[in-house]
Amino acid sequence: MKKATSLFLLLVSLGYGLAFADDVGSPQPINEPAPRFFYPSDPEYRVVSYSVSNSRQDLLTMDVYGNGRVLFHRPKGYIDPGGYEIEMSYRELEDLLTFLADRGIMGMSSQDVEELQRRALVEAAAEGIMPGTSSEARTTISIRLDRYVSREGESFENVDREMSFGPIDHIVRFYPKAAELRMLDEVVRRFLELQQRYKSAMR
DSSP states (O other): OSSOOOOOOOOSSSHHHHHHHHOOOOOTTTTOOOOOEEEEEEETEEEEEEEEOOOOSSSEEEEEEETEEEEEEOOTTTSOOOEEEEEEOOHHHHHHHHHHHHTTOOOOOOHHHHHHHHHHHHHHHHOOOOOOOOOEEEEEEEEEEEEEEOOOOEEEEEEEEEEEEEOOOOHHHTTOOOOHHHHHHHHHHHHHHHHHHHHHHHH
């Protein structure tokens, strides 16, 4: 994709979702139109998927569907095993979509993240910083949209992307100058926060 790199976005209910943006907590540009997202409100149409896995199995999955249905699952042997389902409100969907778009990851690929990680480690080492290693877990994020219109007005048809990357939290913690990785880490934490919030609400 061209210009404004914005990552995965999607979800809403009713017909085709149009996110107008009144985002909470994201860097909101002033006097710029909100991004717009189009996809069918089909309870079986998965528009966003987030998972964390190791070499043996998925440790956490979160799937968001076109009508706002969200499915979470953890395997046996891990904290809070099993699956559960929640519904996102229209406003929650808008907030999540805009948050993701404003983190600039729509056009980012797995290779892009690997290059950002490599560059950050080289730069950190040059400053005498050694972030060390983290877990072997890999994060995968996928997004599928009929159409996405950026804040700048660029339109992208038939968006169908997937990105997978290794741990980045240890790099961000020890080398905060890695701005792009910091934004990606915010996205990862947003998904984990959503899981915790909805899990608590169901108790």
